[in-house]
Amino acid sequence: MYMKHLVEDVDPHKKSITWKLIEGDLLESYNYFNAITSCDYQWTTWTIEYEKKTEDTPEPLIHLGFILDLTKNVDAHLHEK
Template sequence: MALQGKVETEVEIKVPADKFYNIWSKQAHHVPTASPNNVEAVHVHEGDWETEGSIKVWKYNIDGRPEEVKEKVVLNDEDKSVTMIGLEGHAMQEYKTINVVLHANPKGEGSSLVKVRIEYEKIKEDIPTPNNYLNFFVNLTKDIEAHHLKG
């Protein structure tokens, strides 16, 4: 069994790719409002909301339990992708590395195809693949879509 790997999926949403990318790259503080059942809070630990390399602390619920993660963001404006690099927190108890990549691709008028990928390295072999985190980000993406459609 491999310790390193990735899990990924795609989600089609009725949110323009620029708008979806902008939420994650410049307005992450809106995510708890868009998905209050999943994300309790987020705050800037170092830097600001818009600068690559800024560090944020997220409080969220996964599998019915509260967790926290400190992450550093890497932005690719041209590609409309955001990479969140896990630095410390609950996930780091099972994974040596865990990075979430959200990549918004334009798809028709006012919609996009969001690729959600989690790259990870387990601390030991019997740790499960992080499918629960993949599902968490799929749910966040759908909640952002619903929040956008509400206006």
């Protein structure tokens, strides 16, 4: 799967980052696709914003595994230091 994203916003006070998908396979099925992550103590919250191109387009649940793996990799990296 191919995707190109843009870091749209970084808010150090809220400890959040917003990514906007600007190219890639997901945009064949969705009009827009954004991901927001925020951290609070030991919790990371992901919010996915998207708009389906048609009602028949499935929910992007298959991509949650990727987000979980990404979160685990970041966590492992941060605990190395």
